[in-house]
Amino acid sequence: MNEPLLELDGVDKTYRFFKLSAVALRLEAGQIMGFVGPNGAGKSTTIRIAMGMIRQDRGTVRVLGQPIPAMQAVAKRDIGFVSEDMRLHAGLTLDWHMTFVSSIYPGWDASYAAQLLERFNLHPEQAIKALSHGERVKATLLLVLARRPRLLLLDEPTTGLDPVARHEVLAELMDVVRDDRRAILFSSHNTQDVEQISDYITFIDRGCIIDSSDKETFLDGWRRLHLDVPPGATLPELRGVVETRTSGRLAVVTTRAYSPEIDAVYERAGARVADVQRMSLEEIFVANVMHNRRERVA
């Protein structure tokens, strides 16, 4: 299967106070992509465009080989969508919802559903309105996971969950990609979850994709160098340096394109490399966004 499960190209969407510009995304089978961005960056809008709930002003959207929004009904047969602000029928029970969903999707796996009820500690006879926030999120995920859809589009699936619930959810998500024909796109501002299970990561800020790459490349390429710069020495301008902060003799250089040769370049310029630190995904994310915003203003 060479066709990507999800493909957005040049997608624009303009609202009164917000504009999504030239969004491009590509998700292949077997992959988990983390979609990271500050609040209001456009993550939800992008995912809803992929689901055909919002129509793009420009650009092409193909999901499971179907053009969206034209063929959304066909595509959605094999997509599982969960959004943090989505609600189920409050007055009805989880059991009712399970029956309803299983009658619509032939792929419903009743024994897996039973396992998930157990693992998530949910009681099917309970009315949705009686569930806590975390239980409601898990219930919504259960309805989606038990159908075993090929593609999962999850908008903030772990937001608001306690650490135990998050652990349970991540375990089920990782279980999905044991099948290399399935894939997951999930948006989050919990960079820890993204860092742990994502194969690919896309950063978005203020309606624009600012970076997209596989996780290992990100983690390998970004570094903070702590330099001791004696008076008289000047730091060379290196490609890939995103920020340089100086205070007295000390300088902290943040770079996105690190290689050990860089140490040598700085040393030759007279500076001493005191420390080279790896950056967590959270630090990379913040540095990337800040840098991008500065560039955009310039």
Next chain:
Amino acid sequence: MHSDLVISQTDRRPMYLQIMEQIRRRVAVGDWRPGQEIPSIRTLAAAVQVSVITVKRAYLELEREGVIVTRQGKGSVVAEAADLRTQLRRDEIDEHLSAAVGLALQLGLTARDLEERLRELVEEQGQRNENER
């Protein structure tokens, strides 16, 4: 079997290195024997809850080191090399010793200082082991 690999969140080392170390350790102590099949990349990824790409990288590196062998379409096994266990244990000690050497040099200690200190520590450890018996 493979579910007892644990990735630490606070360990600043990259996840793929942690995975590699834990697999090497299992081979070194003999829990995973030469020729034994090891879990597929996706199975291990799901068991450890770490992205597939990271496990893939760990397996690739381990193969380059000769610790495991990946057969086309048939998964991976622990390499057959006879002295693999001993070699891995030596590698692990070397890693720790190199780190100690590096630190010593930074602190300005000489090789002789280091040797002496090492001897003292071995003695102290020996004493402790005696006392425990």
Next chain:
Amino acid sequence: MNSSIVLQLILKDLYLVRWIVASSLAAGLVAIAVMPLSGVAAYVGGVSLICTIVILNITLVMSTVVQERKDKVLLFILSLPISTTQYVAAKMASNAIAFIGPWVVLTLAVIAMIGSSAIPDGILPFLITVLVYLLMYYCVLLGVAVVSESSAWHAVVITIGNISVNFLIPLLLSRPSVYTHRTGAEAVWTGDLVSVIAIEVAAGVAALVAAYFVRSRTADFV
């Protein structure tokens, strides 16, 4: 397969409003039953019947269309394998069935009651005209709710609808065609009443069709 999902959604909506429908039907039938008892009873029963139908109208539209949107249950429904057009169709169909079903039953009950009781048949055309007006009112409210999220517009339609019913009744009663025949033993369908009924039906259908098309063209559902 898709048509079965639309059917499932319709059935689901009907299931959700079953108590509203059942109680309105019951209340309406009781109101009709008391009408033949006396002059006062006829008046009280008639007014109660109209109120019941109007309440059914408003409650149905508010609880299904408006509430589902506010509650974000819309996102759950739209995540199912349906197009946005099918969603609109299912929503309008279930709502229409939930209203028109009881409306038809109550209208038939009125006809049967008039036919079998002491109340003169001559009043029937007037009653039917009012009932069809209520049907049109329902169509307009549903159409507006489907198209607009603004509760201000819903309030406007409800206010105009309720007030207009109050004006419609004396207006109709004062028309010579109604006034002269209202105590007669036979129902006389004069041209003006028939055309009023025709206009009401046409307006109702137009409101629904227009709403369906407008909403289907909407690009953004959330």
